[in-house]
Amino acid sequence: MxxxxxxxxxxxxxxxxxxxxxxxxxxxxxxxxxxxxxxxxxxxxxxxxxxxxxxxxxxxxxxxxxxxxxxxxxxxxxxxxxxxxxxxxGVDLEAAISKNLQKKTARDKHRHRNNPKLTS
CATH class of the missing domain: 1.10.287.1080 (MazG-like)
Structure with a gap:
């Protein structure tokens, strides 16, 4: 078996x-x-x-x-x-992803929620 x-x-x-x-x-x-x-x-x-x-x-x-x-x-x-x-x-992806998520959050924290194309 x-x-x-x-x-x-x-x-x-x-x-x-x-x-x-x-x-x-x-x-x-x-x-x-x-x-x-x-x-x-x-x-x-x-x-x-x-x-x-x-x-x-x-x-x-x-x-x-x-x-x-x-x-x-x-x-x-x-x-x-x-x-x-x-x-x-020599890129530490873990650090790069963390930094990138912080950037996206600061830039887009309201943008997508306020986009009528995404919320309708």
């Missing part, structure tokens, strides 16, 4: 994610691609994500035998490359 127990993985903080990706690169990836290469890879991954979203939630349909792929996996691919770029450029 197959083991049906699920392995429970601890939640990752953003900082732990950055460390995990760095360890993966150093163990399996040999080294980081150049920043410009990673930017191109990011655009490729975003394109794959856009293809799934446009066909699953938009007006486009899948072609012939083409089927939907795992949206979560495509989102993870985008996140992985973003983390690679952050790691190789």
């Amino acid at each position: 197959a083991d049906t127990k699920k392995t429970v993985q601890p939640s990752l903080t953003v900082r732990a994610l950055q460390t995990a990706v760095d360890e993966w690169i150093k163990t399996y990836g040999v080294r980081y691609f150049a920043e410009m290469t990673n930017l191109a890879v990011l655009m490729e991954e975003v394109g794959e994500l856009a293809r799934i979203i446009s066909r699953t939630y938009g007006e486009q349909s899948f072609k012939g035998k083409e089927t939907a792929t795992d949206l979560g996996d495509e989102l993870a691919d985008v996140l992985f490359v973003l983390v690679c770029i952050a790691n190789q450029t």
Whole structure:
């Protein structure tokens, strides 16, 4: 009988994610691609994500035998490359996200609630 127990993985903080990706690169990836290469890879991954979203939630349909792929996996691919770029450029994503949320809150705390396009 197959083991049906699920392995429970601890939640990752953003900082732990950055460390995990760095360890993966150093163990399996040999080294980081150049920043410009990673930017191109990011655009490729975003394109794959856009293809799934446009066909699953938009007006486009899948072609012939083409089927939907795992949206979560495509989102993870985008996140992985973003983390690679952050790691190789010295960006602490946890601190950057915290600062960005503070900026958005100060700027937009009333803007969206007062937007009739969103509240009607």
